[in-house]
Amino acid sequence: MKKLSIVILALLAFNCSNQKVDTKKALQDMKSQEIQVVSDVQIIEKAKDIGDSISAKLKVNLEEEKVVWTAVESENIEVRGFPFNEENSLEGKGKAIYEAYQYNSQNHIKSPANVQFMEDTQFVLYSSAMVAEGKEVGMWYIKIPRKTIVLSVSQ
Numbered sequence: 001m002k003k004l005s006i007v008i009l010a011l012l013a014f015n016c017s018n019q020k021v022d023t024k025k026a027l028q029d030m031k032s033q034e035i036q037v038v039s040d041v042q043i044i045e046k047a048k049d050i051g052d053s054i055s056a057k058l059k060v061n062l063e064e065e066k067v068v069w070t071a072v073e074s075e076n077i078e079v080r081g082f083p084f085n086e087e088n089s090l091e092g093k094g095k096a097i098y099e100a101y102q103y104n105s106q107n108h109i110k111s112p113a114n115v116q117f118m119e120d121t122q123f124v125l126y127s128s129a130m131v132a133e134g135k136e137v138g139m140w141y142i143k144i145p146r147k148t149i150v151l152s153v154s155q
Helices: 002-015 023-032 040-057 092-106 146-153
Strands: 059-063 066-070 078-083 114-117 123-132 135-145
Touching: 040 114, 040 123, 040 135, 040 146, 059 123, 059 135, 066 078, 066 123, 066 135, 078 123, 092 114, 092 123, 092 135, 123 146, 135 146
Parallel strands: none
Antiparallel strands: 059 066, 078 135, 114 123, 123 135
16 A cells, blocks of 8 residues: 555656646647638639749759759648640649640730649649740649648748
8 A cells, every 4th residue: 555655646746746837839730720611712712822932942954845944842742843845734713724835835824823623623723834934835734632731821
């Protein structure tokens, strides 16, 4: 019985230590876990901001009629380039948007950046023209997870 009392007293002594709790961090953690309502307009606007910042870092060059571009690594964001003079594996909305950019390029129409919800509602597609030497040579395809966008809206 004496040993049991000593063990209980020891446990109580360790549990009642002077360890301070960072209340500011705890409050931030609680806020980050709150459910937030984000409208489709906010998602589209934030996706455009994210896409614009990524596409501004992308570089493309023409080397003997071949389009050469540099990839940018982004956390869980898919960044791809699709030149007009090469075959691609696009399907659905991605293919339709690619064909629109290609048509505009052939008819000397400037293509603005575009943001669309994909068939899979977990992602938003940002697309813009690949421009080399003053002419549109392809399409940037930036697939952004909706979760990433929603989390960045709250910040």
